[in-house]
Amino acid sequence: MSLWPLLGIVVLVAGFAAGINPLIVIVAAALTTGVAAGLSPLHIIAALGKAYNDSRYVSIIWLVLPVIGLLEREGLQERARMLIARVRAATVGRLLIAYLVLRQVTAALGLTSLCGQAQTVRPLIAPMAEAAAEIRMGSISSRIRYLIRAYAASADNVGAFFGEDIFIAVSSILLIKGFLQQSGYDIAPLRLSLWAIPTALMAFAIHGLRLWRLDARLKRLAREERS
Amino acid sequence: MFAGIAVRSLGDRANRRRCGNAAFWGLLAVSFLFGSELGDLANGVLVLALTAIGAFAMGLGSPKTTSVAQREASARARGNAIFMPALLIPAVAIAGTLTLGKLRVGGAPLADPKQVTLIALALGIIIALIAAVVRFRPPALAPVEEGRRLADAIGWAIILPQLLASLGAVFAISRVGAAVGRIATTWLPLGHPLAAVVAYCAGMALFTMVMGNAFAAFPVMTAAIGVPLIVHRFGGDPAIMGAVGMLSGFCGTLATPMAANYNIVPAALLELPDRNGVIRVQIPTAIPLLLCNIVLMYTLVFRF
Numbered sequence: 001m002s003l004w005p006l007l008g009i010v011v012l013v014a015g016f017a018a019g020i021n022p023l024i025v026i027v028a029a030a031l032t033t034g035v036a037a038g039l040s041p042l043h044i045i046a047a048l049g050k051a052y053n054d055s056r057y058v059s060i061i062w063l064v065l066p067v068i069g070l071l072e073r074e075g076l077q078e079r080a081r082m083l084i085a086r087v088r089a090a091t092v093g094r095l096l097i098a099y100l101v102l103r104q105v106t107a108a109l110g111l112t113s114l115c116g117q118a119q120t121v122r123p124l125i126a127p128m129a130e131a132a133a134e135i136r137m138g139s140i141s142s143r144i145r146y147l148i149r150a151y152a153a154s155a156d157n158v159g160a161f162f163g164e165d166i167f168i169a170v171s172s173i174l175l176i177k178g179f180l181q182q183s184g185y186d187i188a189p190l191r192l193s194l195w196a197i198p199t200a201l202m203a204f205a206i207h208g209l210r211l212w213r214l215d216a217r218l219k220r221l222a223r224e225e226r227s
Numbered sequence: 228m229f230a231g232i233a234v235r236s237l238g239d240r241a242n243r244r245r246c247g248n249a250a251f252w253g254l255l256a257v258s259f260l261f262g263s264e265l266g267d268l269a270n271g272v273l274v275l276a277l278t279a280i281g282a283f284a285m286g287l288g289s290p291k292t293t294s295v296a297q298r299e300a301s302a303r304a305r306g307n308a309i310f311m312p313a314l315l316i317p318a319v320a321i322a323g324t325l326t327l328g329k330l331r332v333g334g335a336p337l338a339d340p341k342q343v344t345l346i347a348l349a350l351g352i353i354i355a356l357i358a359a360v361v362r363f364r365p366p367a368l369a370p371v372e373e374g375r376r377l378a379d380a381i382g383w384a385i386i387l388p389q390l391l392a393s394l395g396a397v398f399a400i401s402r403v404g405a406a407v408g409r410i411a412t413t414w415l416p417l418g419h420p421l422a423a424v425v426a427y428c429a430g431m432a433l434f435t436m437v438m439g440n441a442f443a444a445f446p447v448m449t450a451a452i453g454v455p456l457i458v459h460r461f462g463g464d465p466a467i468m469g470a471v472g473m474l475s476g477f478c479g480t481l482a483t484p485m486a487a488n489y490n491i492v493p494a495a496l497l498e499l500p501d502r503n504g505v506i507r508v509q510i511p512t513a514i515p516l517l518l519c520n521i522v523l524m525y526t527l528v529f530r531f
């Protein structure tokens with residue numbers, strides 16, 4: 001077996017590091033790896049086309065754009081701001097910790113699709129977090145605004161990844177069970193779920209702590225920008 | 228939706244690169260409408276064309292929307308009713324996920340059981356769109372124009388998730404996974420239980436970063452290191468190894484642009500100028516969490 005196909009990974013890392021447009025980098029990496037593995041260019045392009053077509057379902061998420069656009073046109077973000085202004089205790093950190101808890105607990109109960117980047121983060125959580133920052137600190141710079149949005153997205157990911165494995169019927173648990181079965185070990189899914197709990201608690205502790213310290217960090221950033 | 232955006236882009240005289248935008252959204256519409264009828268090679272050429280136009284020839288359109296003042300007035304007038312369509316999306320998505328898989332028409336399942344979550348999400352979005360149009364009565368073209376506003380803001384990144392999935396497929400037929408597994412087993416000193424645990428957990432995270440998916444990494448790393456070394460040679464517990472190993476892979480998912488669904492799509496949806504903005508704030512969680520996983524596995528796997 002040859003190690004040459006790994007060249008594609010080198011192209012990928014170098015391309016991303018050099019700041020070249022990712023679309024170009026990805027196509028170049030695919031061609032490099034394919035050629036290194038002895039495939040003909042036409043064969044690689046056909047493989048790209050087939051996989052692209054087969055994965056169209058991931059783009060279902062973009063259907064949400066007209067809905068969000070319409071609601072924003074009608075003042076969704078402004079309303080989220082008015083709502084959060086009424087909750088005196090609300091800060092960016094506290095709001096996102098609450099969302100992290102909600103996300104992790106619902107994912108652990110198997111309700112993974114209740115929340116998500118398109119379902120909740122973009123239309124609700126991110127505008128509320130931005131509003132909470134504006135109420136505390138007055139107007140915020142776009143740099144701080146983007147940072148808050150990124151943290152909102154991260155709370156969703158961390159909550160989902162490290163919550164869903166506590167639910168016994170999730171696909172990753174079934175994959176682990178299936179693979180270990182092939183290797184001769186018959187393991188109840190419940191045991192796998194139980195052993196996901198320590199990591200879930202650690203994930204909450206680490207990310208929760210970072211979110212808790214986010215408020216102070218935002219304040220410091222705002223102060224630095226003013227001076 | 229993309230066809231509508233393409234047509235409106237072509238008429239947008241404020242955008243000097245309107246032909247590029249129209250071609251990009253038009254080709255995307257072709258892919259969604261006729262992708263299954265085109266052959267693999269034609270789809271491949273379509274991907275190359277989208278890549279070239281997306282990288283070099285797109286501008287920002289200027290669709291009609293409302294001003295900040297209008298939005299504040301509207302937010303006051305509409306009250307919390309404005310949240311109703313936004314809340315409908317998760318409500319329908321969860322109800323659909325729980326029920327759609329069980330519905331049967333003439334003995335055949337109504338929805339592909341593997342795609343129930345996505346179908347339910349799409350259903351939730353469509354119902355929310357109808358509710359928003361009925362409730363707020365916007366101009367007829369507003370859904371397309373608002374969709375175009377956000378789609379232009381996302382730009383070429385809209386095809387990134389699918390393109391990364393295609394790269395994963397090329398990696399798979401080029402046997403990149405096997406090559407990584409070989410490096411992991413031949414070049415690493417794995418004579419001690421701790422070394423095996425570190426190699427397995429860190430390998431899961433790194434391999435997941437390359438492939439963008441912990442599910443692709445798990446079989447390779449577990450067959451190369453997990454089962455032969457941690458379980459057979461050192462007598463570890465397979466359940467703990469599997470559970471914590473997979474979660475080590477998820478630490479890698481937090482840190483890679485290859486996991487475009489989780490990291491690049493949100494950055495685009497939230498209109499972050501830095502496509503890696505979400506990854507940047509997740510890496511400081513991913514690294515200590517991976518260390519925790521290594522410690523957890525080392526202390527637990529040989530005890531139960």
